Amino acid sequence: MxxxxxxxxxxxxxxxxxxxxxxxxxxxxxxxxxxxxxxxxxxxxxxxxxxKSKDDLVAAYLAGRDQPNLALFRKWFSEAQGSLPAKVEAIFRHLARSARHPKWNGCGFLRTAAELANLPGHPAIKIGAAHKKKFEEWLRATFAEEGIVEPLRLARQILLLLDGSFAVVLLHRDPSYMETAGEAAHALIEAALPVRASRRVRAGR
Amino acid sequence: MxxxxxxxxxxxxxxxxxxxxxxxxxxxxxxxxxxxxxxxxxxxxxxxxxxKSKDDLVAAYLAGRDQPNLALFRKWFSEAQGSLPAKVEAIFRHLARSARHPKWNGCGFLRTAAELANLPGHPAIKIGAAHKKKFEEWLRATFAEEGIVEPLRLARQILLLLDGSFAVVLLHRDPSYMETAGEAAHALIEAALPVRASRRVRAGR
DNA sequence: TTGTGTATATTCACTGGTTAGTATACATGA
DNA sequence: TCATGTATACTAACCAGTGAATATACACAA
The missing domain is CATH 1.10.10.60 (Homeodomain-like)
Incomplete structure (x- = not known):
């Protein structure tokens, strides 16, 4: 080219x-x-x-964040120790850590969707939607491999907690919400696991 | 005056x-x-x-949404039939209904926080944060009355699912995510109830 | 009842600055 | 010569906020 x-x-x-x-x-x-x-x-x-336009530039800006962002989530997951719930919870703990950096400013995809909410067909919003779908699909496949019965439903619930923590922490500037979201994710995944084996973390208090 | x-x-x-x-x-x-x-x-x-300024007008815009919004959530909760988890889940179902209206455009508080994320002390963001804190506190008090052990933690988890569904539905324009969030809320609340009594809804598929 | 002062409320016309996007020309390498 | 890439200079519209004047209603004095 x-x-x-x-x-x-x-x-x-x-x-x-x-x-x-x-x-x-x-x-x-x-x-x-x-x-x-x-x-x-x-x-x-x-x-x-x-x-060709500012809209085009905005779309390119988000497209440039897609793969690095997904790779980071996968890295946090695969490097974590322990059970499946613990590995997903690790994502939320890493997210809380990065949210404590002073330059953190939420999720670029969600913030762009919020700002351009009056332009539903905007190319940047399509890129953001595709990005979140990729994350959802990665979660679903991961859950399916573990024999979870409704992996898509669980993946969406985890995604809801993740994006919820982006929104809430952006508003309150209190990253501990991300840890709370991680605990909720842990509980939902553990409840969905097929055989309730040995390890039982279930962070109380 | x-x-x-x-x-x-x-x-x-x-x-x-x-x-x-x-x-x-x-x-x-x-x-x-x-x-x-x-x-x-x-x-x-x-x-x-x-x-006195546009910022002042923006703050007044959000202040005007605070009470009506909270009143609506309380109404949806109190008019719903069934157990505590079912009544909270009803909030999410009502939310999905309103998100299907063509003029729906997400949560005004969260969208404003996202757009003004570079101005953390902005008066409008403070109003949004106070609004969400009121909702969280109402949930916490409701859970405490039911004898739930860590009512604040559970309230925050429900709030994360709620704000997550605002964000996700704004991006994908698919209100069914709100029903999925309601199911997750149901499961988390039921697991936190003190005495596992008779009614066991646990919407499976 | 009538006049007048005063705080409240509203309008017209304007400023200085910013914005997305463009017409035109110049440079550079194959 | 010709496609690719970069720069100067410009347009036409828009934007937040303001200066100065005016209108309205009411309190109070005559």
Whole structure:
């Protein structure tokens, strides 16, 4: 595709990186195309050569977050010790940790959907929906492998807790809600496991 | 206070009503002060007589949604038949019903928090946080009356499912997620009830 | 009853700044 | 020469907030 791409980092990548920093921190409509171009070190006209509109740029910003985000969840899950409920709960604990970083500002996909709620067909919203569906499907497949009877239903319940914790923590700025969500997820998964084996964590208090 | 207030509906009320319609449908930054004034049938200068800034108007918009919203949740709960889990689940079913109306656009409090996430101290966000805390406290008191051991933790888990369903349904435009969240809430509450009495709904598939 | 002062409420017209997007031209390598 | 990429300079609209004047209703004095 790109015939040229001589200088160190391609212009398009630099623009997306700048868009990511600005849109995630400040929101979509609060950030001008001029600001993104300035941060990327290009003129606005160059930006419009690579992206046909601001909406297009917003979609590219979210598309760039899709795979890294999913990979992080999978990593947190696979590196955790213990039972299936404990491994899912570990995702929530890692999320609480990152939410304590001062630059944390919620879930970019959900915030964009909230800000553009009056434009249901917006390409950025479609990308966000696809992202969440991928996460849901990964959970469902994981649960199905463990012999859980209604894996899709359970996957959706975990997703609801996850996105709920994004929303609540964004509002209250209290990441402990994510740990509470993780405990709820633990309880729901344990109750759905086929054979109630030995380990019984069920974090009380 | 108001010495005058001659004409039918006070100007301030009309402005808040116009702001409610526009901000809820389109978001905060997508709606200009001029648009709110025009919809209210006053000039922008009159609007700025009643509200010192747009931020002030946004706060008033959310403050106007606080009590009606809470009253609706309490009504759905108290009018529902059956056990405690069933009555909470009824809230989620009613929510799914309203989410199927074409004008539904998520939770105004959460959407505002998402859009203004770069301004953590914003008055509108404080009002949203207080609103959610009131709901949480109402749930906690309700659970405490039923003898549930950790009523605050359970209340927060239900709140996480509720706000999660707002976020997920806004993204996917599929209100059935709210019913799934209601089933999860049902399961969590039933598991926390002190004496496992007779009625055992536990909506399986 | 009538006049007048005063706080409340509203309007018109404006400002300074920002915004998404573009017309045009220039550069550079194959 | 020709496609790709970048820059300067511009437009037309929009936006939050304001200055100055005016209208209305009521309290109180004459």
């Amino acid at each position: 790109t015939v040229m791409a001589r200088p160190g980092i391609p212009t398009r990548e630099r623009i997306i990186s700048a868009a990511n920093a600005l849109f995630y921190n400040n929101g979509i409509r609060a950030v001008s195309v001029d600001a993104v171009a300035a941060k990327a070190g290009v003129t606005k006209r160059t930006l419009y050569y690579h992206f | 108001t010495v005058m207030a001659r004409p039918g509906i006070p100007t301030r009320e009309r402005i808040i009503s116009a702001a409610n319609a526009l901000f809820y449908n389109n978001g905060i930054r997508a709606v200009s002060v001029d648009a709110v004034a025009a919809k209210a049938g006053v000039t922008k200068r009159t609007l700025y007589y009643h509200f």
